[in-house]
Each structure stands twice: as C-alpha cells, then as structure tokens.
Amino acid sequence: MPEKEQPNHQGNACKENGIEVKKTCCGICNQYSHCGIDAYVRDGKIIRVEGSSDNPHSKGQLCAKGSGIRQYVYNKDRVLYPLMRVGEKGEGKFERISWEDAYRIIAQKLTGYKAAFGPETVAFFSGFSKWFRPPLRRLSESFGSPNYITEGSACQEAHKMAWWLTFGKIGGADVANAQVVLVWSKNPFYSTLEDNRGFYEQFEKGKIFIVVDPRKTSFTQKACLHLQLRPGTDGALALGMANVIIQEGLYDREFVEQYVKGFEEYAQLAERYTPERTEALTGVPKEKMIRAARLYATAKPAAMITSAAPVVHHVNGIQNYRAVISLVALTGNYDITGGNRVLPVGYLLVTGFTPSNVDAYIGERHVGIPAMGHREFPVWAEYTPEQGQAMVLPDYILKGKPYPIKAVFAMGLNHMMWPDSTYMLEALRKLEFFVDTELFLTETARYADLVLPACSSVERSDVKIFADGYVQCFPPAIKPLGESRHDIQIIFELAEALGLEDPHLRMGYEEYMDFILAPTGLTVAEIQKNGGIMKTKHTLPPYEEKKYKKKGFPTPSGKVELLSSVLERYAGEFGYDVLPEYRSYSQIYPRFAEGEWPLLMDTGSRKPQFIHSRTFRMEWIAGLEGTDLLDIHPEDAGNLEIKDGDRVRISTPSGSVEATAHLTATVLPGVVHMYHGNEKANLSYLMAHDFLDPISGYPGYKSFPCRVEKL
Ligand SMILES: Nc1nc2c(c(=O)[nH]1)N[C@H]1C(S)=C(S)[C@@H](COP(=O)(O)OP(=O)(O)OC[C@H]3O[C@@H](n4cnc5c(=O)[nH]c(N)nc54)[C@H](O)[C@@H]3O)O[C@H]1N2
Numbered sequence: 001m002p003e004k005e006q007p008n009h010q011g012n013a014c015k016e017n018g019i020e021v022k023k024t025c026c027g028i029c030n031q032y033s034h035c036g037i038d039a040y041v042r043d044g045k046i047i048r049v050e051g052s053s054d055n056p057h058s059k060g061q062l063c064a065k066g067s068g069i070r071q072y073v074y075n076k077d078r079v080l081y082p083l084m085r086v087g088e089k090g091e092g093k094f095e096r097i098s099w100e101d102a103y104r105i106i107a108q109k110l111t112g113y114k115a116a117f118g119p120e121t122v123a124f125f126s127g128f129s130k131w132f133r134p135p136l137r138r139l140s141e142s143f144g145s146p147n148y149i150t151e152g153s154a155c156q157e158a159h160k161m162a163w164w165l166t167f168g169k170i171g172g173a174d175v176a177n178a179q180v181v182l183v184w185s186k187n188p189f190y191s192t193l194e195d196n197r198g199f200y201e202q203f204e205k206g207k208i209f210i211v212v213d214p215r216k217t218s219f220t221q222k223a224c225l226h227l228q229l230r231p232g233t234d235g236a237l238a239l240g241m242a243n244v245i246i247q248e249g250l251y252d253r254e255f256v257e258q259y260v261k262g263f264e265e266y267a268q269l270a271e272r273y274t275p276e277r278t279e280a281l282t283g284v285p286k287e288k289m290i291r292a293a294r295l296y297a298t299a300k301p302a303a304m305i306t307s308a309a310p311v312v313h314h315v316n317g318i319q320n321y322r323a324v325i326s327l328v329a330l331t332g333n334y335d336i337t338g339g340n341r342v343l344p345v346g347y348l349l350v351t352g353f354t355p356s357n358v359d360a361y362i363g364e365r366h367v368g369i370p371a372m373g374h375r376e377f378p379v380w381a382e383y384t385p386e387q388g389q390a391m392v393l394p395d396y397i398l399k400g401k402p403y404p405i406k407a408v409f410a411m412g413l414n415h416m417m418w419p420d421s422t423y424m425l426e427a428l429r430k431l432e433f434f435v436d437t438e439l440f441l442t443e444t445a446r447y448a449d450l451v452l453p454a455c456s457s458v459e460r461s462d463v464k465i466f467a468d469g470y471v472q473c474f475p476p477a478i479k480p481l482g483e484s485r486h487d488i489q490i491i492f493e494l495a496e497a498l499g500l501e502d503p504h505l506r507m508g509y510e511e512y513m514d515f516i517l518a519p520t521g522l523t524v525a526e527i528q529k530n531g532g533i534m535k536t537k538h539t540l541p542p543y544e545e546k547k548y549k550k551k552g553f554p555t556p557s558g559k560v561e562l563l564s565s566v567l568e569r570y571a572g573e574f575g576y577d578v579l580p581e582y583r584s585y586s587q588i589y590p591r592f593a594e595g596e597w598p599l600l601m602d603t604g605s606r607k608p609q610f611i612h613s614r615t616f617r618m619e620w621i622a623g624l625e626g627t628d629l630l631d632i633h634p635e636d637a638g639n640l641e642i643k644d645g646d647r648v649r650i651s652t653p654s655g656s657v658e659a660t661a662h663l664t665a666t667v668l669p670g671v672v673h674m675y676h677g678n679e680k681a682n683l684s685y686l687m688a689h690d691f692l693d694p695i696s697g698y699p700g701y702k703s704f705p706c707r708v709e710k711l
C-alpha cells in the first residue's frame with residue numbers, strides 16, 4: 001500500500017481531483033458532542049465524511065448518525081424554499097413563496113394577534129436543537145410574549161428542577177475521583193458518546209460501578225452490580241436503600257445534622273420501605289439492593305450519575321428523582337471531589353468553567369403575563385419563570401383557556417413529543433396560524449401555514465463552547481441548499497420585519513457570535529484563522545469544594561430540603577407530597593389501574609442510530625435494524641404466542657400502534673420497550689394527553705400500561 005499523502009485522512013483529496021477537505025461539525029445530536037467532521041467537498045457537494053482525528057474535542061469519533069450525515073443533508077424530504085400551504089392542513093400541498101413574502105405574512109399575522117388578543121397568544125417554540133435558542137428567547141421577549149417554550153418541557157428541566165427543589169443546585173458526578181459510581185440510569189454508550197472514552201478508562205482501572213436500569217445494556221454488563229428495577233419504581237428503590245443506610249448507621253451524621261431539613265420525617269418515610277416491601281415494589285432482589293446501599297454509603301467519596309430523561313419521564317418522576325438524589329445528601333457526597341460537584345452552568349446547558357456571554361445576551365425577563373402552564377404547574381413557574389410548560393399547548397389552543405394561543409412560530413416542532421398525537425394534531429388543525437422552520441417536510445410541518453427552510457450544521461457557522469475549554473466555530477463547508485437559511489438569520493430577519501427595535505436582534509450573525517464569545521477572549525475570525533477550534537484564553541478556575549459551608553444552600557431554608565418548603569406551599573391546593581414519597585402511576589391516576597392492560601410500556605431508551613424523529617429518514621440508518629422493534633421478553637411473547645419478527649399491535653385506552661416483535665431477555669418480563677419519534681410507528685398515539693407528572697408537567701413516557709397482541 002502506498003503511503004498516504006495526508007495521514008489524517010483516509011480518502012484522497014488534491015487539486016487534481018478537485019476534492020477539498022473542509023473542517024465542519026455534525027449537529028444531529030447533543031450539543032455536548034457535535035463531533036468534528038472532515039467533509040470531502042467536490043463541486044460544492046459533500047461526497048464523503050470522516051470524523052476529524054485532529055479535532056481535540058471529539059478526537060476523531062463519529063457515530064452512525066454523523067457518518068451518514070450526507071443522507072441527512074441531501075435528503076429528499078429537505079425543505080428548500082419557503083412554502084405556503086395551499087391544501088388542507090396535514091395534506092402536504094404547498095406553494096413556493098419568496099422569503100420577503102414569508103416575512104411580510106408572518107409579521108402581519110403576529111402583529112395582528114398581538115394587537116387583537118395580546119402578545120401572550122403568540123408562542124415561540126424550539127425543538128431539540130439548542131444553538132439558536134438565545135435569539136429565539138430574545139425574540140419572544142422583545143415581541144412581548146411570555147410564551148417561549150421548548151423541548152425542555154420534556155427534557156433536562158425536570159431533573160434540574162428536582163435538584164433545585166432539594167439542593168438548590170445540580171450536583172454533577174465526578175466519576176474520575178470517585179471510589180464507587182452509582183449510575184442511576186444512563187446508557188452513555190448509546191446516548192453520550194463524548195463520555196465513553198472516560199468511562200473505558202475507569203473500567204480499565206477497575207472502578208466499581210453500580211447501575212440502576214430496567215434493561216440489560218452494554219453498559220450494565222460493565223457494572224459490578226446491576227439493579228434491574230421495574231420502570232418508574234425508582235423512588236421506592238431509593239427509599240429502600242435509604243432505609244438500609246439509616247438503619248445500619250451508614251449515613252453522614254454530621255452533614256445531615258447541619259445541613260438537612262426534614263431528616264426525621266424522611267427517615268420515618270424510609271422506614272416503611274423494608275427490604276421485602278422494596279423488592280415487591282421494584283422487582284430488585286433485596287440482597288442486591290442492600291449490597292448496593294452499603295457499597296454506595298461506605299465508599300468515600302461516591303458519585304451518582306443521573307440523566308435528564310429516564311427517571312423524570314414518569315408521572316411520579318419528580319418525587320422519584322428527589323428520592324434518588326436524597327441519597328447524595330444522606331451520604332454527604334454533595335459538592336465534594338469524587339462526589340457530586342456543583343459546577344457553573346456554561347453555554348447552552350453545557351456545564352463547566354468555560355464562560356460565555358449568553359446570559360448577558362438573553363437579559364432579564366420583563367414580560368409580566370404568566371406563561372402557559374404556569375398556573376397548572378406552579379413549581380415549574382417558580383423554577384423557570386422565563387419558559388412556559390409546552391405540554392399544555394394543545395389545551396390552550398383547543399380550549400382557549402386560561403387564554404387562547406392563536407399562533408405558533410416554531411423552529412423544529414415535532415408533534416410526537418406531546419403525548420396523544422390525535423389530540424396534538426387536532427390542536428394544530430385548529431391553530432389559527434402556524435409557522436414551522438424545518439430541515440424536512442415532516443408530518444407536523446404539513447399542518448403549518450408556512451414552512452421556512454432551515455439549513456444544517458454543515459451549511460452554516462456555529463459557535464460551540466465545550467466544558468473542556470475548547471471553543472469551536474467553522475465556516476460553512478457548503479452553501480445552504482436551495483434557499484434555506486440558518487435559524488438565527490431567520491430570527492434576526494423576522495425581528496426586522498416585525499419592526500422590533502431590540503439591538504440584540506439587530507446584530508449581524510458574526511457580531512452575535514463574537515458577543516457570545518467575548519469572555520473566552522476569542523473572536524470568530526481568530527478561531528477560523530486557527531483551524532476552527534481553540535482553547536479559551538480565559539483561565540479555567542479550579543473547582544472549589546463545599547461552597548455551601550460559606551453560603552448555605554440556595555433553597556428557602558438554606559438547607560438541603562428533603563422536606564420541601566416549595567412543595568409545602570402548594571401541598572393544599574395541588575396535593576403535592578412535601579417528602580419524596582413514592583406513588584405508583586395508578587395511585588396518581590387511578591383510571592389506569594384496570595387489569596385489561598397487563599404490560600408496562602417504556603418508550604424512548606436511546607439507540608445509537610436514532611435521535612428522536614431525526615434519523616429515520618436516512619436509508620443507511622433505517623437499514624441497520626428494523627425501525628419499529630418492540631422489545632419483549634420471551635416469556636411474555638410465549639404467553640401471547642408471538643415469535644421474533646411477528647407483527648404485533650400495541651394498544652392502550654388512547655390508541656394503538658403496530659410494531660415488529662423483537663424477543664429479547666434484556667428486558668424484564670411484564671415490560672416492553674420501544675424507541676420513539678417514528679412517524680410510521682408513533683408511540684404518542686398510545687399516551688393520554690393529560691398523563692403528566694403533576695409537579696413538572698412531564699409526560700409518563702417511560703411507564704404506562706398497555707396490551708400487546710399478535711396481528
Ligand atoms: N443516540 C442517541 N443519543 C441520545 C439521544 C437519542 O435519542 N439517541 N437523546 C439525547 C437526549 S434528548 C437525552 S435526554 C439523553 C438521555 O440519555 P440517557 O438517559 O443515557 O438515555 P436513555 O436511553 O433514555 O436512558 C438510559 C437508561 O435508562 C433506562 N430506563 C428506562 N426507564 C427507566 C426507569 O424507569 N428507571 C431507570 N432507573 N432507568 C430507566 C433505559 O433502559 C436506558 O438504558 O440522550 C441523548 N443522547
């Protein structure tokens with residue numbers, strides 16, 4: 001084999017063949033990853049991609065999704081021009097219009113609703129993408145609407161809210177310095193690519209991992225102890241462990257006495273969770289639970305990894321999560337090296353010491369009208385006054401109460417994120433004016449009055465500020481396809497059409513990026529001159545332990561609140577428990593207790609090739625395995641006479657969905673699992689629209705009763 005001319009590249013690129021390698025990044029999944037890509041470009045088209053091995057943040061990694069990015073960018077479903085609906089809603093008939101006409105129509109409509117019904121009747125929505133959120137929030141604020149809503153209504157906010165209620169601030173696991181790591185549900189091998197190298201290093205060092213997960217996964221296989229619980233019983237398991245830790249005197253007395261509010265009451269609650277009862281509720285053998293409790297409580301220090309999704313995706317999610325993190329208080333592992341450290345919040349939900357100007361950009365909230373969901377979920381309102389709880393959007397549209405929503409300006413709205421698609425689609429049908437900014441003409445976009453074409457990460461520049469101190473900003477690798485534009489350009493142009501005088505919305509895009517970057521001491525021009533990725537110039541400060549010693553905890557009592565003063569205020573009116581009580585979904589919603597629905601459905605456990613609704617339309621991805629596989633235990637399948645590969649129907653009181661049976665002993669008998677976000681097998685049809693956690697408003701995606709039958 002001849003020596004490669006460019007050792008970093010596997011393909012060939014040179015002047016003679018007209019191929020140029022351009023540095024860019026993926027934008028399909030998490031903002032923490034957004035892996036560096038070497039894009040081979042010929043005649044303005046990407047013909048090959050590889051992970052950039054010289055990118056110091058992503059270090060060459062690129063997963064299946066990113067490796068297939070050409071099928072994302074050049075997908076036949078891409079929206080290439082502004083479109084105006086000419087057919088019925090949902091039908092998919094559109095006509096191309098100009099950007100000027102699109103902005104004119106939107107400005108006219110939104111201004112009209114504002115004048116006639118009030119600015120709150122216009123909502124501004126962001127789906128999973130985070131990169132354009134600061135300008136979108138600013139747009140909502142400048143327009144005067146409190147209804148800035150995001151996918152945070154189903155992700156990342158509830159777990160932060162549980163930390164906020166209990167400790168005031170989130171504590172992130174310091175895995176490298178811990179003796180024992182208790183992973184309370186996370187499957188990083190599939191969901192959090194950027195952490196995998198670090199996990200492997202820890203496994204090689206023989207670190208003890210305990211994993212709580214209802215399934216056997218490639219990650220649980222690496223654990224010393226796997227507690228395989230029934231989905232949604234996390235609170236019971238945590239209280240059972242607390243009982244062991246308290247009974248055996250393994251808790252941190254000093255921490256508890258000085259810093260914890262409600263320990264007595266909590267200890268009495270935990271007492272009810274004897275090992276036998278805990279086993280009956282959770283399905284976890286009591287010996288394993290006791291071992292896990294002892295291991296976690298006696299290791300000094302011990303860290304707990306939690307996730308934004310699985311524990312709070314239940315109607316008892318907040319209290320379960322509170323019960324889980326109470327163990328961090330009980331063992332005194334909060335804000336210490338090797339435990340759960342309090343770190344600053346960085347750019348776009350990235351935790352770490354790398355600063356940005358994002359808060360200064362967004363500015364103070366000044367709109368006084370309550371956002372949607374603030375009356376229904378008062379704790380959400382207190383915790384996040386700047387953001388509505390989007391789960392009530394269809395209610396507001398359909399019922400017009402407490403006030404109607406007349407128009408939605410969305411950037412990536414996927415109706416499947418809402419439980420009960422029939423209800424959500426009915427709402428979209430009734431909605432007076434709906435603009436969806438999208439890469440693809442999705443099922444949801446077919447309900448829009450106007451669809452605006454967004455471009456992908458390889459077609460634009462975008463600032464990334466990572467926790468490790470790297471700051472990244474590549475120039476576009478190719479021109480935006482068709483007349484597509486990037487979301488921030490669209491927001492700025494719309495702000496102008498709306499006549500908003502806000503200087504933060506009248507910036508040029510580069511000026512905006514430089515503004516965000518300022519505290520790092522870098523500019524877009526400098527970063528791009530240096531290959532597109534550089535270390536921040538500001539010195540990352542060292543981590544300081546136990547900040548609570550000086551300042552107390554930022555909770556109403558200044559202590560860790562196992563007994564929550566915030567929940568106490570709403571206990572009377574809303575029936576909230578003040579302690580992290582465990583209640584099953586049928587106790588919270590007795591209508592779901594009937595025996596007709598013998599199986600428990602858990603949706604959305606991450607798969608490496610999927611990310612919500614995004615990658616189903618990529619052929620290579622769809623070809624990896626069936627896109628509608630229902631994981632079912634062979635025992636349940638046997639009872640139902642279902643064989644591997646059989647077509648089955650999953651039903652609930654809300655609706656039914658067809659799927660392909662995948663027999664696997666990785667799941668528990670009595671529980672079925674399936675990935676979400678698939679227009680062709682949409683699990684949202686199975687959930688009731690009001691099957692929500694009464695505290696956070698989060699849907700019970702990961703535990704609802706169902707029935708499965710062979711077709
Ligand atoms: N490839 C890929 N990566 C992703 C995503 C994706 O869709 N695809 N999504 C991104 C997003 S938005 C998020 S929020 C994160 C989520 O990241 P993770 O939380 O790591 O991912 P999940 O697979 O949702 O959940 C982790 C584990 O929780 C388990 N689990 C399910 N129900 C329960 C339960 O009731 N209790 C407990 N204790 N465990 C349970 C599942 O079996 C699963 O193995 O992933 C992000 N990364």
Ligand SMILES: Nc1nc2c(c(=O)[nH]1)N[C@H]1C(S)=C(S)[C@@H](COP(=O)(O)OP(=O)(O)OC[C@H]3O[C@@H](n4cnc5c(=O)[nH]c(N)nc54)[C@H](O)[C@@H]3O)O[C@H]1N2
Nearest residue numbers: 127128151155411412414417437454603604612613676701
């Ligand atoms: N059943 C079930 N449902 C779930 C979950 C679950 O576990 N189970 N998980 C929940 C969680 S944790 C999350 S985070 C949510 C995510 O749910 P969504 O926010 O709905 O996620 P996506 O489908 O990835 O993205 C929405 C849309 O954004 C579009 N898009 C992509 N990039 C861009 C861009 O740059 N600009 C614009 N304008 N649009 C873009 C995509 O094409 C897509 O149609 O789903 C939730 N829904």
Ligand SMILES: [Mo]
Nearest residue numbers: 155156308309
């Ligand atoms: Mo999420």
